[in-house]
Amino acid sequence: MSSALFSPINLGGVEFANRIVVSPMCQYSAVDGCATDWHISHLGMLSASGAGLVVVEATHVERYGRITHGCMGIYSDECEAALKRVVDFCRRVGTAKLGIQLAHAGRKASSQRPWQGGGPLKPDEDPWPTIGPTALPFGPGWHVPRAMTADDMALVRGDFITAAQRAVRIGFDAIELHLAHGYLAHSFMSAISNTRTDEYGGSADNCMRFPREIAVAVRKVVPQGIALGARITGSDWIEGALAPADAVFCAKTLKAAGLDYADVSSGGISPEARNPNTPGYNVPIAEQVRSTGIATRTVGLIMTAKHAEAIVAEGKADMVAMARAILDDPHWGWHAARALGADVKRPNQYLRSGPALWPGAAAPAEAAPRVNR
Numbered sequence: 001m002s003s004a005l006f007s008p009i010n011l012g013g014v015e016f017a018n019r020i021v022v023s024p025m026c027q028y029s030a031v032d033g034c035a036t037d038w039h040i041s042h043l044g045m046l047s048a049s050g051a052g053l054v055v056v057e058a059t060h061v062e063r064y065g066r067i068t069h070g071c072m073g074i075y076s077d078e079c080e081a082a083l084k085r086v087v088d089f090c091r092r093v094g095t096a097k098l099g100i101q102l103a104h105a106g107r108k109a110s111s112q113r114p115w116q117g118g119g120p121l122k123p124d125e126d127p128w129p130t131i132g133p134t135a136l137p138f139g140p141g142w143h144v145p146r147a148m149t150a151d152d153m154a155l156v157r158g159d160f161i162t163a164a165q166r167a168v169r170i171g172f173d174a175i176e177l178h179l180a181h182g183y184l185a186h187s188f189m190s191a192i193s194n195t196r197t198d199e200y201g202g203s204a205d206n207c208m209r210f211p212r213e214i215a216v217a218v219r220k221v222v223p224q225g226i227a228l229g230a231r232i233t234g235s236d237w238i239e240g241a242l243a244p245a246d247a248v249f250c251a252k253t254l255k256a257a258g259l260d261y262a263d264v265s266s267g268g269i270s271p272e273a274r275n276p277n278t279p280g281y282n283v284p285i286a287e288q289v290r291s292t293g294i295a296t297r298t299v300g301l302i303m304t305a306k307h308a309e310a311i312v313a314e315g316k317a318d319m320v321a322m323a324r325a326i327l328d329d330p331h332w333g334w335h336a337a338r339a340l341g342a343d344v345k346r347p348n349q350y351l352r353s354g355p356a357l358w359p360g361a362a363a364p365a366e367a368a369p370r371v372n373r
């Protein structure tokens, strides 16, 4: 049986062994933006999950662009060296290609870690000033961001360029821009958070201007041989705000800017927005985005091998990402391969745990005499 999920895909000159992606997941465990031993353990584990690509969590292009005090950054030489240590480690122990998500949290910055409440930092918690397209807070009680000037935008564009250059130096296989989940770039795109009357607000084209400028600037410093993509918003899940047609427009814009793929996620622009809780809730939007001709990934309650296989086999997306299911089962890719009768690369040290071990499989040629070693 041949599996669509386990077929290779080439993006921007990079060959990924299969279509399974570990979605970026904040760990809130960095120190002044620098990766720690937690990241060695977490990303080392996931790089041996069977996924073709592991994307490192939202990694912020400036210190004030972090969501929390524990968020990862790529704004200093120390951050770069700490990330390189993790990437080098993952290359030694894992099988996946490695990507990084570059982000700026905008008006959702200066927050508590989820397990500390997840709200805005209180005055005695060392909060910092935030920025956004308009001086509108994320929700009641949240920090009021300063409306960005042209100079602020130039600085942030520059931060994205420098961050991408650092990511290239570190040796990532893929770089993706975080244009979703209510963070800075998304907050420019949505009417919920952008009420500007200049060329950065109003029409869909104007609202896309700042994210497009970032994409164009980053494209110039990311060479062929590293896949460049973006996570985009499929829907704000709020009446009158961003909808699938806007995601299609966004994808067309990014394709024209030379990006290699779009990853369709959704939600996060306001505390009132509620994502659906049905399996694969972003898949129908991804299918529309894919019709633009850009390679498309999607995410959101994709839990089983059968579902992931169907999404790719039926041409609804080119890749699927998972977050919570793969934290729960860090060998998700191995188990999916077994379920689908496909091959997946395992580290040599774990080869004997392969499909031949399981009931119904032909006995492994060398299993019996060597099993006690």
Ligand SMILES: Cc1cc2nc3c(=O)[nH]c(=O)nc-3n(C[C@H](O)[C@H](O)[C@H](O)COP(=O)(O)O)c2cc1C
Pocket: 023, 024, 025, 026, 027, 057, 058, 101, 178, 181, 231, 265, 299, 300, 301, 302, 321, 322, 323, 324, 325
């Ligand atoms: C612990 C955790 C941290 C997350 N951090 C990020 C992040 O850094 N960047 C991002 O784009 N999405 C982040 N997300 C969202 C996931 O990448 C994913 O889009 C979402 O959880 C839906 O996928 P799932 O149903 O497979 O969990 C995070 C999710 C979780 C559970």
